[in-house]
Amino acid sequence: MQNTKRSSKMFLDIVGELRLMIKAEGIKAGDKLPSERVLAERLQVGRSTVREALRSLELLGLIETRRGEGTYLADFKKHQLVEVLSTFVMQQPKSALDVTDTRIIHEKAAIQTICKDIHKRNLPVWQGLLMKITEDGEVFREDIIREMIVATDNRLSLKIWFILKQYSKVPYEQMTDGKENEIVRALLNNLIEGSVMETINAYDKWIEHIEGENEE
Amino acid sequence: MQNTKRSSKMFLDIVGELRLMIKAEGIKAGDKLPSERVLAERLQVGRSTVREALRSLELLGLIETRRGEGTYLADFKKHQLVEVLSTFVMQQPKSALDVTDTRIIHEKAAIQTICKDIHKRNLPVWQGLLMKITEDGEVFREDIIREMIVATDNRLSLKIWFILKQYSKVPYEQMTDGKENEIVRALLNNLIEGSVMETINAYDKWIEHIEGENEE
DNA sequence: TTAAAAGAAGTGGTCAGACCACTCGGATTA
DNA sequence: TAATCCGAGTGGTCTGACCACTTCTTTTAA
Numbered sequence: 174m175q176n177t178k179r180s181s182k183m184f185l186d187i188v189g190e191l192r193l194m195i196k197a198e199g200i201k202a203g204d205k206l207p208s209e210r211v212l213a214e215r216l217q218v219g220r221s222t223v224r225e226a227l228r229s230l231e232l233l234g235l236i237e238t239r240r241g242e243g244t245y246l247a248d249f250k251k252h253q254l255v256e257v258l259s260t261f262v263m264q265q266p267k268s269a270l271d272v273t274d275t276r277i278i279h280e281k282a283a284i285q286t287i288c289k290d291i292h293k294r295n296l297p298v299w300q301g302l303l304m305k306i307t308e309d310g311e312v313f314r315e316d317i318i319r320e321m322i323v324a325t326d327n328r329l330s331l332k333i334w335f336i337l338k339q340y341s342k343v344p345y346e347q348m349t350d351g352k353e354n355e356i357v358r359a360l361l362n363n364l365i366e367g368s369v370m371e372t373i374n375a376y377d378k379w380i381e382h383i384e385g386e387n388e389e
Numbered sequence: 390m391q392n393t394k395r396s397s398k399m400f401l402d403i404v405g406e407l408r409l410m411i412k413a414e415g416i417k418a419g420d421k422l423p424s425e426r427v428l429a430e431r432l433q434v435g436r437s438t439v440r441e442a443l444r445s446l447e448l449l450g451l452i453e454t455r456r457g458e459g460t461y462l463a464d465f466k467k468h469q470l471v472e473v474l475s476t477f478v479m480q481q482p483k484s485a486l487d488v489t490d491t492r493i494i495h496e497k498a499a500i501q502t503i504c505k506d507i508h509k510r511n512l513p514v515w516q517g518l519l520m521k522i523t524e525d526g527e528v529f530r531e532d533i534i535r536e537m538i539v540a541t542d543n544r545l546s547l548k549i550w551f552i553l554k555q556y557s558k559v560p561y562e563q564m565t566d567g568k569e570n571e572i573v574r575a576l577l578n579n580l581i582e583g584s585v586m587e588t589i590n591a592y593d594k595w596i597e598h599i600e601g602e603n604e605e
Numbered sequence: 606t607t608a609a610a611a612g613a614a615g616t617g618g619t620c621a622g623a624c625c626a627c628t629c630g631g632a633t634t635a
Numbered sequence: 636t637a638a639t640c641c642g643a644g645t646g647g648t649c650t651g652a653c654c655a656c657t658t659c660t661t662t663t664a665a
Contacts, residue, residue, distance in 0.1 A: 182447075182618090183618070183619075184444050184448075184618090185448070188448065208644075208645060208646080209645075209646070210644090210645080210646095213620095218619080218620085219619055219620040219621070220620085220621085221437050221440075221618095221619070221620070221621090222618085222619060222620080224437075224441060224646090224647090225440060225441055225444040225618095226444070227646095228400050228441040228442070228444060228445050229444050229445045229447070229448035230448075231398075231445070232400075232401070232404065232445035232446075232448070238645095238646065238647095239627090239628085239645090239646080240626070240627055240628080240645070240646045240647065241626070241627035241628035241629080241644085241645055241646065242627085242628055242629080242644095242645065242646080243628095243644090243645060243646075244645090244646080271543045271544055271545035271546065272545060274543050274545075274546070275543060275545045275546050275549070278494065278495065278498040278546060279494065281498070282494040282497070282498065327487050327490050327491060328487055329487035329488060329490075329491045330487065330490070330491050330494065333491070333549065398647090399647070399648075400647090424615075424616060424617080425616075425617065426615090426616080426617095429649095434648080434649085435648055435649040435650070436649085436650085437647095437648070437649070437650090438647085438648060438649080440617090440618090441647095441648095443617095454616095454617065454618095455616090455617080455656090455657085456616070456617045456618065456655070456656055456657080457615085457616055457617065457655070457656030457657035457658080458615095458616065458617080458656085458657055458658080459615090459616060459617075459657095460616090460617080606665100607664100607665085608663100608664085608665075609662105609663080609664075609665085610661100610662080610663070610664085611660100611661080611662070611663080612659100612660080612661070612662080613658105613659090613660075613661085614657105614658085614659085614660095615656105615657085615658085615659100616655100616656080616657080616658100617654105617655090617656080617657100618653100618654075618655080618656100619652100619653085619654080619655105620651105620652085620653080620654100621650105621651095621652085621653105622649105622650090622651095622652105623648100623649085623650085624647100624648085624649080624650105625646105625647075625648080625649100626645100626646090626647080626648105627644105627645080627646080627647100628643105628644085628645080628646100629642105629643090629644085629645100630641105630642095630643095630644105631640100631641090631642090631643100632639100632640080632641080632642095633638105633639080633640070633641090634637100634638085634639070634640085635636100635637085635638075635639085
């Protein structure tokens with residue numbers, strides 16, 4: 174622990190040290206970690222610094238602290254997602270293009286899931302959306318996609334999508350364009366019929382249309 | 390700020406307070422936040438408590454601190470992923486099934502992307518994998534899938550997959566089964582030929598095979 | 606007048622020590 | 636034997652003190 178290079182962010186080093194310590198000592202989910210005071214002495218840093226690292230990990234859900242008892246390694250089985258974050262956090266992301274691509278992955282996956290499930294295809298929400306569009310009611314692009322992903326009943330996918338959406342360059346807006354309405358109507362009709370290919374086709378056209386609009 | 394209920398986790402409250410403050414004061418990405426000392430006085434807590442909250446947010450990449458200068462709201466455009474996490478973090482996940490489903494979404498998407506791109510289809514890595522399998526070399530399921538997602542050149546998808554993988558019930562292991570080898574060979578061959586349907590079919594068979602194996 | 610140097614103020618980074626509130630287990634007591 | 640008490644250990648928080656660094660102002664020197 175001594176010859177570890179200290180970066181400018183001490184508490185980040187501590188996070189790393191903790192990771193190592195957990196591995197080295199075979200600390201498993203649910204096990205107790207050394208107390209803050211012990212950690213401080215072991216790592217030769219102040220207790221407040223140790224705490225800053227621990228608090229970070231706690232926000233991530235990687236550890237669990239109980240006053241008067243101690244600090245415990247969180248049970249990953251229960252909080253799967255949580256670890257997801259930890260790995261993400263350690264590194265920085267890249268292009269915004271990936272965000273859009275990934276979002277589209279989830280959207281298309283939703284379409285396919287619905288098409289293959291007669292139960293989901295028959296959901297009244299599709300007819301409702303069609304109606305609204307035909308009547309020129311207020312329909313947002315976002316709503317349509319969201320309903321589709323909701324219908325898949327995959328909350329994780331929904332969450333990922335929801336967040337990717339916020340970073341996509343292409344904003345979801347209200348539809349006023351007549352041509353767009355036509356595309357979406359086709360999409361929904363194909364969806365209801367369960368023809369995957371046609372629905373995906375319509376979806377591609379839609380994306381194309383939106384992107385073209387965005388470049389003007 | 391006064392009548393806010395204090396939960397047992399003060400620093401979590403601070404995180405919340407900061408969120409509110411950022412919204413209320415219209416602090417945007419890149420803007421400077423009040424200094425730690427000011428925050429401590431404003432929120433009526435000690436500076437160390439404020440720091441614990443800030444450090445948590447920093448680990449998440451939501452803020453950026455520069456010694457001698459101050460604390461700044463991170464530029465989300467650059468670190469998209471990070472916000473992804475923050476939202477996740479606030480809540481607990483659900484079924485493990487969603488994790489598997491979502492992982493499969495990304496895997497299938499990779500297959501489709503590769504099939505549709507002759508450039509990616511012609512990557513030497515596929516022939517290499519085929520060779521290894523035929524020669525009964527050490528091939529891990531994980532490697533094959535990873536190579537496919539790497540080939541899509543979507544780092545975000547790769548990252549998401551990587552983490553989902555860790556939580557999937559079905560472990561990726563070395564392939565020793567002869568039948569499995571056959572399925573995977575078919576998968577790769579179809580991939581190289583670019584026939585989406587067949588490749589996805591093979592993939593489905595593969596998944597089925599793995600799951601069947603897992604139930605024994 | 607201008608450019609370099611010195612200084613002051615503000616900021617994050619870290620530490621040490623002090624309480625508090627709480628949990629737990631062993632010792633004491635009824 | 637069972638209930639109570641108490642002390643050690645732990646996390647939660649605050650305070651005050653330095654340090655290192657950045658920025659801007661002031662002063663000094665050319």
